[in-house]
Amino acid sequence: MSLTAQSKKTTDARAASPTMADVAKRAGVSTMTVSRALRDGASIAAETRDKIKLAIEDLGYVLDQSAGSLSSKRTGFVAVLIPSINNSNFADTSRGLTDALVGSGLQLLLGYTDYSTEKEEELIGSMLRRRPEAIVVTGGSHTPKARRLLEKSGIPVIETWDLPSQPIRHVVGFSNAEASFALVHHLHGQGYRRIAFIGGTSNQDTRGADRRAGYEIAIAALGLKESRVMSFGTPPISGKQGGEAIVRLLEQWPECDAAICVSDLSAFGALMECQRRGWAVPQRIAIAGFGDFEISNQCHPRITTVGVHCHEIGNRAGKLLLRAIEGERRGEPVPAETIVTDYEVISRETT
Amino acid sequence: MSLTAQSKKTTDARAASPTMADVAKRAGVSTMTVSRALRDGASIAAETRDKIKLAIEDLGYVLDQSAGSLSSKRTGFVAVLIPSINNSNFADTSRGLTDALVGSGLQLLLGYTDYSTEKEEELIGSMLRRRPEAIVVTGGSHTPKARRLLEKSGIPVIETWDLPSQPIRHVVGFSNAEASFALVHHLHGQGYRRIAFIGGTSNQDTRGADRRAGYEIAIAALGLKESRVMSFGTPPISGKQGGEAIVRLLEQWPECDAAICVSDLSAFGALMECQRRGWAVPQRIAIAGFGDFEISNQCHPRITTVGVHCHEIGNRAGKLLLRAIEGERRGEPVPAETIVTDYEVISRETT
DNA sequence: CTCTGATATGTTAGCGATAACATATTGCGG
DNA sequence: CCGCAATATGTTATCGCTAACATATCAGAG
Numbered sequence: 020m021s022l023t024a025q026s027k028k029t030t031d032a033r034a035a036s037p038t039m040a041d042v043a044k045r046a047g048v049s050t051m052t053v054s055r056a057l058r059d060g061a062s063i064a065a066e067t068r069d070k071i072k073l074a075i076e077d078l079g080y081v082l083d084q085s086a087g088s089l090s091s092k093r094t095g096f097v098a099v100l101i102p103s104i105n106n107s108n109f110a111d112t113s114r115g116l117t118d119a120l121v122g123s124g125l126q127l128l129l130g131y132t133d134y135s136t137e138k139e140e141e142l143i144g145s146m147l148r149r150r151p152e153a154i155v156v157t158g159g160s161h162t163p164k165a166r167r168l169l170e171k172s173g174i175p176v177i178e179t180w181d182l183p184s185q186p187i188r189h190v191v192g193f194s195n196a197e198a199s200f201a202l203v204h205h206l207h208g209q210g211y212r213r214i215a216f217i218g219g220t221s222n223q224d225t226r227g228a229d230r231r232a233g234y235e236i237a238i239a240a241l242g243l244k245e246s247r248v249m250s251f252g253t254p255p256i257s258g259k260q261g262g263e264a265i266v267r268l269l270e271q272w273p274e275c276d277a278a279i280c281v282s283d284l285s286a287f288g289a290l291m292e293c294q295r296r297g298w299a300v301p302q303r304i305a306i307a308g309f310g311d312f313e314i315s316n317q318c319h320p321r322i323t324t325v326g327v328h329c330h331e332i333g334n335r336a337g338k339l340l341l342r343a344i345e346g347e348r349r350g351e352p353v354p355a356e357t358i359v360t361d362y363e364v365i366s367r368e369t370t
Numbered sequence: 371m372s373l374t375a376q377s378k379k380t381t382d383a384r385a386a387s388p389t390m391a392d393v394a395k396r397a398g399v400s401t402m403t404v405s406r407a408l409r410d411g412a413s414i415a416a417e418t419r420d421k422i423k424l425a426i427e428d429l430g431y432v433l434d435q436s437a438g439s440l441s442s443k444r445t446g447f448v449a450v451l452i453p454s455i456n457n458s459n460f461a462d463t464s465r466g467l468t469d470a471l472v473g474s475g476l477q478l479l480l481g482y483t484d485y486s487t488e489k490e491e492e493l494i495g496s497m498l499r500r501r502p503e504a505i506v507v508t509g510g511s512h513t514p515k516a517r518r519l520l521e522k523s524g525i526p527v528i529e530t531w532d533l534p535s536q537p538i539r540h541v542v543g544f545s546n547a548e549a550s551f552a553l554v555h556h557l558h559g560q561g562y563r564r565i566a567f568i569g570g571t572s573n574q575d576t577r578g579a580d581r582r583a584g585y586e587i588a589i590a591a592l593g594l595k596e597s598r599v600m601s602f603g604t605p606p607i608s609g610k611q612g613g614e615a616i617v618r619l620l621e622q623w624p625e626c627d628a629a630i631c632v633s634d635l636s637a638f639g640a641l642m643e644c645q646r647r648g649w650a651v652p653q654r655i656a657i658a659g660f661g662d663f664e665i666s667n668q669c670h671p672r673i674t675t676v677g678v679h680c681h682e683i684g685n686r687a688g689k690l691l692l693r694a695i696e697g698e699r700r701g702e703p704v705p706a707e708t709i710v711t712d713y714e715v716i717s718r719e720t721t
Numbered sequence: 722c723t724c725t726g727a728t729a730t731g732t733t734a735g736c737g738a739t740a741a742c743a744t745a746t747t748g749c750g751g
Numbered sequence: 752c753c754g755c756a757a758t759a760t761g762t763t764a765t766c767g768c769t770a771a772c773a774t775a776t777c778a779g780a781g
Contacts, residue, residue: 389736390737401738402739402740405739406739409739433737434736434737434738436737437737437739438737439738439739441739441740442738442740443739443740
């Protein structure tokens with residue numbers, strides 16, 4: 020207390036961050052001018068801008084965007100909910116989104132639902148509290164409350180990776196059931212007749228459930244009498260679980276000549292387990308996956324799978340939401356859009 | 371214009387989201403009471419709380435946290451920068467962070483640097499503009515400006531996955547060089563003498579560079595005359611690149627009996643390529659990775675690697691930052707802490 | 722010279738919540 | 752039945768920034 024008393028505002032508690040007012044004062048301009056200098060090409064004299072930049076440097080000033088958003092109603096971010104951080108498919112989708120948003124001033128705020136709709140509901144709540152400018156969710160299956168939150172959010176909502184029968188608004192995705200159906204057809208075309216399906220034990224992973232449904236429908240449509248579904252592990256099932264599942268599968272139905280796994284990861288695990296046990300793939304049993312993960316094209320033998328255009332899903336979702344945000348901003352009506360993305364069976368060495 | 375004119379505040383432009391004032395009005399209380407009802411155990415009459423909850427339901431009100439943070443100085447999130455979304459090591463670390471932060475009211479805001487310090491600098495800027503309560507970065511290598519930003523940020527800073535010689539503040543990590551050194555020693559102990567190193571062509575990935583440095587030091591320390599470094603591809607190198615690299619390696623140094631790959635992913639690619647070419651692993655050449663990715667324990671044969679405790683790194687970083695935030699809040703001095711995490715060589719079938 | 726329309730900057734009034742400080746209201750011991 | 756502490760609620764003043772609307776300056780047309 021014996022030292023010189025200083026201005027309360029500037030030296031209170033270990034130097035609170037400088038504000039725009041501090042910068043303005045130092046540069047000898049008004050805060051509004053600072054604000055303008057910090058953003059787009061508002062008309063600012065080069066000299067003034069330089070003075071301001073200097074003051075900012077000197078003070079180590081960093082704009083407080085949350086204060087700015089309160090005033091401007093623009094938070095500059097988009098909420099994106101994906102099931103898991105550790106799935107290259109969704110990683111690709113968020114990469115696609117990021118790519119689409121470059122230069123738009125929008126950032127991604129990612130949230131992970133762990134394949135749980137309850138967790139999704141919670142996340143939607145906490146995202147919405149931060150006022151994103153749009154929200155992208157994975158799949159079309161939500162808790163009633165989550166759905167209500169999305170519907171009333173007042174921002175563009177995009178459901179991805181599925182074609183929900185009752186979309187909330189925009190959709191960018193494909194039919195997992197149809198893609199799975201196509202894969203069964205492909206195996207059938209290659210001569211396989213006793214085709215099994217390996218997946219998780221619950222329907223929490225709705226895309227996994229859809230793929231199983233597509234499998235069942237295809238089996239029936241092809242007149243293959245028996246459907247053989249081996250459920251093992253909580254979705255999303257891991258490589259290890261894929262390995263265990265194929266062992267059980269061949270114990271239960273030794274006559275199987277092909278197995279479709281719910282994802283490439285489980286297909287990979289199944290393949291490795293077969294190698295460990297000396298079961299020739301595809302001679303003893305053919306294996307196919309889903310999703311075209313990088314690993315499927317690297318391992319030996321390479322895994323037959325269904326390529327889904329993950330990056331494109333994200334990219335088109337990103338472009339769509341930019342249009343939607345822009346449209347809403349200028350008060351134009353933005354019609355709900357459904358974009359159906361492509362998929363294709365990629366035949367490789369395991370079938 | 372012929373319809374009944376309504377209150378400007380409430381029916382302006384397609385129903386702007388209701389505010390706390392709307393809720394307060396409907397519930398017949400003040401905004402402060404609503405604010406209290408929405409948070410921790412402030413003293414609120416049960417009856418009042420119910421009235422408020424009802425009003426919130428009716429209006430579909432969602433708290434605007436950005437407005438709240440402006441006033442309370444608490445944004446409720448922590449910035450986390452990791453090199454890549456598509457690397458299970460970093461995924462595990464952010465999982466560990468998330469786990470540590472459960473119940474603290476803090477959320478993670480993830481950013482991906484793509485192994486680029488320029489991108490990191492940019493991200494640090496945009497993160498800081500949103501006023502996180504702490505920031506966790508990967509590695510100890512930053513641009514000068516990024517470093518300055520972090521130092522002046524006024525929030526707890528934690529560097530992870532490395533032991534920087536001049537830490538900014540807190541550190542949770544291990545020495546990649548040391549771990550790599552240990553792996554070379556292990557291979558040497560198994561009888562391998564002509565050990566090579568496979569990695570990327572640049573030092574952008576500093577952890578990769580550290581691992582190579584550890585390899586070189588070990589080679590010298592063990593008196594193995596020649597160090598054989600095969601650089602191929604821009605880090606982080608993929609499985610495919612690992613596969614190409616091992617082919618080149620054995621063209622250039624056919625006498626090699628072991629290869630250490632900069633990461634498990636490249637080790638996996640190398641292993642698969644060997645299988646494809648009929649080179650027996652580990653008889654023709656032993657292969658080791660780094661990071662103990664799940665895949666290394668699933669493939670066949672299983673890959674020798676170095677287990678680093680990714681989840682623990684994240685978890686301890688999370689706990690550390692909670693302490694630091696709490697300490698700063700109550701004005702206590704928070705000493706810089708360095709937490710060194712463990713690693714271990716995991717010997718499996720490829721060596 | 723005056724007027725017009727760029728260009729550059731300032732002023733004022735919030736954005737929607739919360740901190741901090743009142744002010745009722747209640748319960749209960751004395 | 753008074754007074755004091757605990758409980759429940761209200762008031763006021765920001766938080767740091769930007770929208771919207773002035774205002775000032777200046778070049779060149781008329």
